[in-house]
Amino acid sequence: MSQQQQQQQNKKLIQEGFDRWASNQGSFFDLLSDDIEWTITGTSPISKTYTSRKQFLDEAIAPLSARLSKQITPKVRALYADGDTVIALWDGTAVAKDGKPYNNTYSWYMTIKNDRIVKAIAFFDTLELADIWERIPI
Helix, strand or coil: CCHHHHHHHHHHHHHHHHHHHHCCCCCHHHHEEEEEEEEECCCCCCCCEECCHHHHHHHHHHHHHHCEEEEEEEEEEEEEEECCEEEEEEEEEEEECCCCEEEEEEEEEEEEECCEEEEEEEECCHHHHHHHHHHCCC
């Protein structure tokens, strides 16, 4: 498979993951390898590097989800592929348990090997996340 074909396949894999998530037909995080290295940038309560799928889901995703009455719905603005990396620019809309909206824009840089995300760096408004984290105890 040529590099261009591989890049297109990787973009399709990521788009399908977002599509399943947006239509409540599965978790985007099913695409993560068990030993993923997922880095959340910034200074939010969950900003750090996670070294497994389980750690990331348990320490970042589950506590955020527990603070939401309506889970995040993604809307992809753009996907870019270069080599084994796919960059997703997307908006997430949700509702916190206190009724206030939780809206954020994300940029995820994901490295893909064998149809699994093995490394990711996530950029987003960490002040928005910190606000919901402090406002709503779980």
